[in-house]
Amino acid sequence: MTDEAIVELYWDRKEQAIKETEVKYERYLMKISYNILSDMEDSRENVNDTYLKAWNSMPPQKPAILSTYLGKINRQGAIDIYRKKTSKKRNGTEYESCLEELEESLADENSVESSVDAMLLSKTLNEYLHTLPPTKRNVFIGRYFYMDSMKDIAGYTGMSEQNVKNILHRTRGELREYLLKEGFVL
Numbered sequence: 001m002t003d004e005a006i007v008e009l010y011w012d013r014k015e016q017a018i019k020e021t022e023v024k025y026e027r028y029l030m031k032i033s034y035n036i037l038s039d040m041e042d043s044r045e046n047v048n049d050t051y052l053k054a055w056n057s058m059p060p061q062k063p064a065i066l067s068t069y070l071g072k073i074n075r076q077g078a079i080d081i082y083r084k085k086t087s088k089k090r091n092g093t094e095y096e097s098c099l100e101e102l103e104e105s106l107a108d109e110n111s112v113e114s115s116v117d118a119m120l121l122s123k124t125l126n127e128y129l130h131t132l133p134p135t136k137r138n139v140f141i142g143r144y145f146y147m148d149s150m151k152d153i154a155g156y157t158g159m160s161e162q163n164v165k166n167i168l169h170r171t172r173g174e175l176r177e178y179l180l181k182e183g184f185v186l
Helices: 003-011 016-037 040-057 066-086 094-103 109-115 118-131 134-144 150-157 161-181
Strands: none
Touching (some): 003 016, 003 066, 040 066, 094 134, 118 134, 150 161
16 A cells, blocks of 8 residues: 555544554564664554554644654654663663764763754754765664664675774764864864
8 A cells, every 4th residue: 555545544534544554664663663672562562652643643744755754753752762761771772872873973962952953953964964975874874863783784785884884983973073064062
């Protein structure tokens, strides 16, 4: 079933929308959740919450790209669950690894939130990502949006893990320089 047809089911308030969403996107959503949470039960709960949030948000929302819309809801839900469960504990998840890697490029969360409007930072990050060649952008997004492991990224890009690590290291450095050039205090 097409995304447009699934969205129409949501708008028509037909429960079939959730079933079709599950058939088409369950693996995708579970991967995002598990990469952040490293727990199958919590991931399953988050995916189910994603279906409910999608149900409650359509209408009025009418996403053009359903996978992105669901992925964003799912990712934020997983991060919220992660924060509640860990309360500053280090668990060695891909999410935690990604945060540690980005610490060298970005200031801590409280400093960024207190000194920079989140919308401006988001816009600047998106602008930066559009300056990257497709391969570097895919590696960066795979790691820091989908929280994929280095091994997974190497697998779907056809690169070695070391090459992925090198690209991420250089890209984080370039991101830091870009943000400084744009006037962000890090």
